[in-house]
Amino acid sequence: MKKLLSFFLIFYIFSISFAQLDREHWFAPMVDRTGNPNPYQKLYLSTNRTTPFPVTIYNNNVVIGTVTISKNNPQKFDVLRNYIITTLQTDLFTPTTKGLYVKADFPFYANLRFSVLNHAEIITSKGIPSTGKNFYAANAPITVSNGILNFMTSILATEDNTTVTISGYKPAVQFSNGTTGLTNPTMTFILNKGQSYIIDGIGNIAGNFDGFLGAKITADKAVNVTNGNFNGQYSGNVPLSSDILMDQSVPVEQLGTQFALVKGNGSIGTNMEGALVIATQDNTQIFLNNEGLPITTLNTGQYYVVPDSKYQLQGTSHYNLYIRTTKNAYVYQLLAGDALGGSEAATGGFNFIPALSCYLPKQIDEIGLINENFVHSNVNPAGILNIPTKLNLVTERGAVVTVNGAFPPASTGPFDITGLTQWVTYGIPNTTGTITVVSTKAITAGITAGSDAVGYGGFFAGFSTQPVILKSGGDCVPGIVLTVDPIIYETYQWYRNGILIPGATSASYTPTQSGNYTCSVTMGSCAPLVTAVYKVLNCVKLTNVTYNICENKVITPAFTTSTQTPVASTVAIVTAPTLGTATINTTSGVITYTPTNPAVAGTDTFVYTFCGNDLIFTDCETVTVTINIQPVTVTNTTLTSCNINGVGTFNLTTANVTNNTPVTKNYYTSLAAAQNGTTVGEILAPLTYTAPAGTIVYVLVKNPTGCKNIAEITLNLFPLAVITPANFGNQCDENLDGTVNVVLSDITPLILNNPTYFTNVRYYALLADANLGNANTLPNNWSYTVNTTIYIRVESPDGCAPVVQPINFTVGSRLPLITTTLVLDFCDDDLDGIKPVNLSQFISQFTSDPLVSVSYHMTLLDAQNDTAPISGAVNLTGTQTYFIRFEKTGFCPNVATIRINLKIPKKSDILFDKLICPKTTTTLDAGPGFTAYLWSTGATTPSISNLPAGNYWVELTFNGCVYKQFVNVSESVLPVITSIDINGTTVTIGVTGGVPPYEYSLDNNTWQSSNIFYNVQRGNHKIYVRDAQKCAVVEKTFVIINLINTITPNGDGHNDVIDYSSLMSKDNLEFRIFDRYGAELFRGSPSNNFRWDGKMKGRPVSTATYWYFISWTEFGNATTVKYTSWLLVKNRNDSLWDK
Template identity: 35%
Template structure:
């Protein structure tokens, strides 16, 4: 087993803040090697103000460190938090993987090694999460049980379903499945959970059979793929860990520039792996007009060292790869010219793009790899920038011998090389720039890209899965923004974030200014997942009663303001309540008020011939009526009432404590004979004068008012109108007042009076 000498190529995109991001994810891997392992996160930033970064595994905080410009930090990570060498830990959901979050953007790499091998995963930040990927690894040149392919998936949201397909039918996975018996794999992960797929390098079909496997998910994931361990030559030279974080398909491009590492062209270790994502993908090298290969979806092509062009400086070679459709490009590189030590690395390369930055600030501790013993690698910095630019490295202008060198097939770009670079790196250019390094120390080397992966603007969810609460975002360093909904510009939506108010298709058009034309992101569809029906409604109860609130079945979580976490809460009294319902990654707040039921009101009681009619309003019908609070009836009419005090009770459908009114049932005089004998000469209600709003009126058969009782006439009628006797006959009367209760219940007596006047 050869010791390692990897390559470190880094491509930056400060403008798009790809790997310089506030959040980073690392999916796990399966190791065929476990000997003197060391692994750590390396973090750096351009912020002069220190800020903390939190590190999680399996949704649990495992550490916090503080970084600032000029003060990068490393954090040792336990092996089992991201790597396993145990067969029983693959092909199942586990908690392996890392999530790293800071208050400000920062660069983050995961650097790891065994005694004889090592590699770097460079996080692509939010640019590294998506829903569609194609797997890649170094084709195995020889067979051996210490070689493999490995592909890890880490979920960033709950209830993420992942489907893997498009691998060779003869592929044999290490759990016994084959491409024939299982042409697809499907598994579901929650946030922070991961799943590793792996196959042994001792099987011929596994040498290339999983390259181009399609990985699709219902929610954003991150993917780590490669070999742990790999051997890309057909000899025992070139073996190493070949591993990098993948990029979702929408981040890919069609043009790439590679600068050769330290290996010799004649050794044929350096080159590239091109993976197609669509049928009829034509691959062109340098300035060729005839494709070197035409690939269908998932197929790959290996570019050899001979395709590099000597750009006029000994040891400086570059190459252009272009296609008519989006592709993955993984550069295969070497870090030494000594064939007996030479080993390889595979690193994803970002595409050229108008949105690349002019400054890369800063990558920390570029020449350090956590290793079982001290190493001092030599570092070669390779720079790619637009033609005519002035380039500075750590503030120093580059010499003529360091570049620029032309790129065959694209006169708009040039390349540079700078030897013996160490420490923290800042690259500045007056035009768009990317950069990379190759590093090694004898048998030991390392490599990985740092940035440039989100130069194609993509909409992502900043937080939330539901409306309201969801926030969409694109990178925050473009010159201008304009959001659109279903193809129509949204008035005032000109920031890098937008809060959608309804489901539909959202895009944002961004510009960099200058000659760089504005571009519009791919459509981001906001889909509101259907929620189970909520049963939570306002309720009314009696003042001394309690009730039960039910939020409805089917939700994954319940969080009441009472502290309860159940579907229902019981013995609830009057008050305001809310519950946060969780479902499919969405959280919605439902509210309910428990109010005291309003009492019915006895508005009026009509009395006639010992009959009472109780008139009620308010409350909740139907009403029940009683005169003793024991026997109840549906009818509001009571007959044959005796004279004297009588209380009427009413309750409504809530069956609360009844309301009541007490009424005096009086003896009504039905006839008067005003003849001066002091017997039935008058009809008088002066004894009711204390009643509120007392009214006593008499009408003839034609409705004419012949008497109006007042305090001045003592509510007494003597059969006269305007001091004259009226005719003998039958007259209609009304007698009314309001009882002194809260409702001012109106009491009304009506009936007929027989008047006999004698001349």
């Protein structure tokens, strides 16, 4: 039986294992040479699994999207063009990050559908078998020179540091990067996982027509390859028609020798239908249909195009082609997507053809939205999504076939294949939607699709399956379940270690012991296939143990169920303890647990593992150890009793020295006696033990485990209340009302040694009441007027006897002052009604003692009660009385009074600032009513005269106060004529400065308040202006010029221009002309002599009325003269004028 299994393994190694229904898919990128607009790229994803699962899409190892699919729920994913297609030369012949990787936990179908204007294609992923190390490049041979055609091949790496070498192309090849097959007969590059490399040659070079076809691609790690033309034309010299011809390749080890093709939608004789065969080994013979002789023999890398004449008619319009090679070869179908509308040559398709095998699946479940591929075309400029699609099926003869549960119409097949009796084909047109194909025998499925200028084809399924063992339920015995995937085979036989397992003949098997498992499967007449070995191990045995310890614990690992012997070197701590350490003896494997603090009770856990001595199927066990550390934990404590003559009586059993239970306790007078644990030194009457303060008793505590510990009991006496009346001195009459107010609770901490401990304190007027402790207590807020004796009673919080003692209260003396009343006067020297005064400056008039502290108050009551203090810095607003409280340690406080009178001075009501004419003098008069005068000039009279402009002051004495008053004498500024604005015969004068209002006179005539003069005659004039001070008159001359209001620029020498060149001698001359909308037509300048001929940019302006202004300043004068007027232009060349 072992020999038979070995044969199966050999067969497995060399068998074909294509599978489009897979867990991983790759799509290498492409270069687009068409330059057409309207690009679209979509991934179509579908599965036969009813339970939804996510599919993740990556670019350059980075997630770019996730979709969830399930049966009857296919999904589409829009792919950014930059991820999969480029038009940039800089992306070629260099590693890039373009390309897609699609992954899920369960098998699914994946295909890429893409288009540009008038062109579309589909790339069907072959899954994991599409990756390998040896390929031969394929593209449709180019039959017409055209710059939008090319050949291209791209390589996508699946691992880092992948070295790829390309060779075997012809010397005449000229790559788009400028190199040739002659200068660069090989090319080598290195790619990391997710990186890609695109090779390309333009189709307008004869050496590129087939020069790269059959080139060898070798990699040291698995890669994925896409090849073809973007675009291509293979039917002849057809320069105006092309299409995308592209598909995914597979490595040479996945090829076969028998191929069945169903013709596309092209017509026989157009060269649009055929097949491309590429040899991978020398002396490869090619046979077609039932022909007895090979049509050709190829060597490695050579190709042959099968003409459309070799298709065999079956039925009325169905054609088949059978190709057989003597060695494994690539076969790509060339087809037309649409023969209607005269654009057949523009609808080319290019798809890889898988070899026939009886291990093809019996169902293709499912292909989503099979007829979709959005594309814009000349006929459909808005775009079309649903492309007419024909479903092509190849199945074994006699198979019962259904599509979506229905039998195909008889007109669609089955059709014979000439030269191949065991296989038949179907051609089902107008297939739409999501498709599930089921057959009772092996079957493969592909499509032919096309519309207008678009054509493509591809096989969604049709690749032989290879059984693989998958696990579920667990990872080991018991619990693991092994299942062969896919579950499509007719017979199953399971083996353990190469030995047949009786009765294990279903798709799933549940192992009961460890071992190497395989499964042999068969289908029809095909030779058996055997899965790869799946190694099953026993699960790690999980056990739990518990130990109760006082100190260390030694543990020897041992299996609980396995017969294997533990290996010391395999013993390992999986989870370390937290309350101790677990140390392994590397020689014996023995574990010693040592608690970090054995005196502290607690529960610790740790986990260790070990394995047996079987080197192949090693048993292991993991043990969770629970350690209960159970020492006797004790706490030293204290017992306290009432102090009776320095001795107390104690119940030792009330001392809580441990929380452990159950325990026994014995009491001893010494530590040595407790350590010996004998009756010597033992206290036999622990309930009434008498001892002085500070005595220590020792307790021996034991638990049932045998652990023991010793605790100390310290014997103390409760405190006695100690009253010290001497600590209490005289009491002050704080508010100076003749009565001393006392808060008795404030007295307690002064005379009682531990007031926070003795909180039950009461005061009595009579000793008898104090001794009785009755309710005749004094109130807490108590007062007295003469020296008095009262009694304090202090209760023990511990139930011990109270303490009673007398307390004497006396009245203290006030702090002596020099005087208790002070009266002061202050002047409001700035007449603001406020005089700042600092009261602290008067303290020395009350006391010279530097140790006295003071506070200031607004009322006597506040000062007496020491409330509402104010700042010593006060603002007087009238006569005010303040009260000062004086305090000093050892004296009772005292209060003094300050009365401050605020006197008000007076200022002159007739003394104001004066404005005088330039270079004149004036008199300042303060007026009568003051007792003294002092001017800044030194004068002492009420008034001073002959004063020029300047700043002066006078000090005025009144009511015993002096007020300093300031006055300013300033010279008036003459007005300035700033502008003379002339509008026709109206003149407007602009003035600034001086003291308004102004008066105006024209030519020294009558003065007027208006600055406007009307009907001013032409000629020279003079304007006069004076201000309200009338200190002086200012004047300016001006001229009324002749304002031109009409020109007729007809070239007759009369009134052809408006000319103000005579004013060019003026300063700041400005001459501007505007239309009625405010647009400037002309600006005078020295270059045009301030003359305008009625033209703008050399063309006469229209006859109309315009307006203009002229302004200037006279030489040496800042006054601006401005004229504004209108101008009628009568232009006889204007059509409006003619009307």
